[in-house]
């Protein structure tokens with residue numbers, strides 16, 4: 001699996017050119033990309049490339065790898081954003097947010113000229129929600145009310161607990177995460193909008209109609225899906 005992740009991360013480097021502003025995603029697959037990008041910059045193969053991190057993880061990794069970072073409010077535009085995903089359906093709709101960074105990821109990826117997604121073949125599903133819950137970032141005081149409201153959608157929601165901290169996961173923005181399991185997601189775009197209409201929801205992990213290109217690491221090589 002790590003080999004497949006490394007292969008898509010290497011392939012993604014072909015999309016990066018001098019003078020680009022690059023959105024830097026979160027997670028283990030993107031971590032390889034950031035590392036390889038840093039190497040190219042340090043070796044002088046790429047010039048004037050800056051990264052806009054989607055999380056503290058991406059920021060720390062970029063600094064460590066030699067990718068100069070800038071904030072979203074310092075750039076006029078983002079040329080390309082590169083990130084992983086938890087599920088990808090045949091229409092390139094995604095579930096993201098296992099790493100709890102979905103809000104900044106969506107803000108940056110929505111604004112990118114091209115949103116390039118890196119996955120291994122285990123992430124491909126026929127319908128979103130088949131294997132993974134939909135993460136929802138919520139204002140802490142509202143978590144219980146929102147968890148109850150989610151039941152209207154024929155779903156159950158669980159507060160995500162931390163593993164190396166007592167209590168719930170707290171996001172980079174200081175919020176909680178609910179992981180919602182839906183009986184069936186027929187219309188990802190509709191559900192994405194509906195969830196964001198609930199007061200107290202900051203953002204949810206359905207990324208419908210945002211991805212432009214998905215690179216899929218398979219045992220037969222890297223495949224490309226495009227809209």
Ligand SMILES: O=C(CO)[C@H](O)[C@H](O)COP(=O)(O)O
Nearest residue numbers: 027028029084097098099101
């Ligand atoms: O959405 C994410 C973080 O919020 C990640 O991009 C997603 O979970 C994929 O991660 P990985 O490449 O480690 O499987």
